[in-house]
Amino acid sequence: MKRGAKPPIRLAREQRFGDILRAARKVFCEKGYDQAAVAEIAARLGVVEGTVYKYFDSKRELLHKVLEHWYEEMLGDYARDLAAVVGARARLRLLVWRHLRSVREHPQLCRLMFREVRAEQDYRGSRVHAMNRRYTQFLIEVLRDGVAAGEFRAEIPHALVRDMIYGGIEHHAWNHLCGRGDLDIDRIADRIAAVVCDGLAARAPAADLHLETEKLARIAARIERSLPQHRARK
């Protein structure tokens, strides 16, 4: 140490660990992964670069830990909130809405997740991947329950619906976030739920439905008329 320099501040291991994690989150969010320098993260805490590497093996591990911590935050009260809603469609909409809210609140963390982590070669098998699976598992369960309740068709593969929902949100939100417009998450959630549940195809028009119903009514009337009791009574 140089003469006249203050002695370094020594902190307990866990305290320093948490401090670095918080500082890293801020810097990564402000600058993005590539532009964030480990030296800057260290500087904000008044320590040198080497100190960070005492706690994290690499810049990437630091990023992973930041995102793991975020997932823990998010997973917190999912199950509880979901339990308060009845009906597969309403629960599906809730999951979509909550995800949209996360994207809106933490666009930079989402960006890190999508760009840096999920595209990595060894993402599969990582802790973040496991947490992402837990996160999306809620949706799979909602779909399964929906099928069990007869609300959803059984022949649609759940993994595909999950990917269309989360992938769709990602694309859609990205446009909005980069375009600097803010997300109307209520409306988007409604629309996504509408597309997923009802699809794009034009329904049988109400007229057809009426027609068929009237046909059925005439058939019923015919049967009634031909019943013995019917004639006997009259």
Place this chain on the structure above:
Amino acid sequence: MKRGAKPPIRLAREQRFGDILRAARKVFCEKGYDQAAVAEIAARLGVVEGTVYKYFDSKRELLHKVLEHWYEEMLGDYARDLAAVVGARARLRLLVWRHLRSVREHPQLCRLMFREVRAEQDYRGSRVHAMNRRYTQFLIEVLRDGVAAGEFRAEIPHALVRDMIYGGIEHHAWNHLCGRGDLDIDRIADRIAAVVCDGLAARAPAADLHLETEKLARIAARIERSLPQHRARK
């Protein structure tokens, strides 16, 4: 130049440009953007790093040019292929299928597109972005035509459906590609078209309604035939 060294091979500007582009595409695909060294791209052509920078301002510009070139390849015969198919649903499925094929054939280029380019701050306004818009515009037009033909509902926002399709394919294919499984693009295209068109909700499609009505009519006829009065009357 050192004594005894061979004089450098001089090529016409366009020739060298194309060579660098091709070499860059290979190296980027093999190693990914970060791991690809400009020096290696140069080395494969037997030139030095500086030469590459005579033709491209930066490594990122090189990446952009590689992807622009790819988009040109893909856009080539889209319109023609699409014109050969009738029916909004069938055309939608064609677009999904073709996109899946692109992803399957060039997973590394997709990866570069998603990870490196689309997540960039200044992606919007770039040439690649414009080409991506042209690419996805085909789908928007199919949706619009579908609405005009009465095949699709008018109240569904097209941009959202576009994002759910392309985002969904991205997510779904990613799982498969990283999981080393290969894509059954025919089946996936069918399923995506099914979800998008018909949705998840259980319901009786119009065709089924007709069918059921006819069944009931036949049952009614059978009842009528077996009734004593019926026989008596005849």
Place this chain on the structure above:
DNA sequence: CCGGATGGATGAGTCGCACTCATCGGCAGA
């Protein structure tokens, strides 16, 4: 009160890689 062990923190490195620039020298046109 003392001396060694512990372990948090240091800071001066190394290394790899994107990017630059002064310079070279083959070749086409005068």
Place this chain on the structure above:
DNA sequence: TCTGCCGATGAGTGCGACTCATCCATCCGG
């Protein structure tokens, strides 16, 4: 044969991730 053009060179420069030998405050047993 001269000359200017321009493709190519290769020795830098700078930056940022990562390393390592070393320092020293604190704790603990004697």
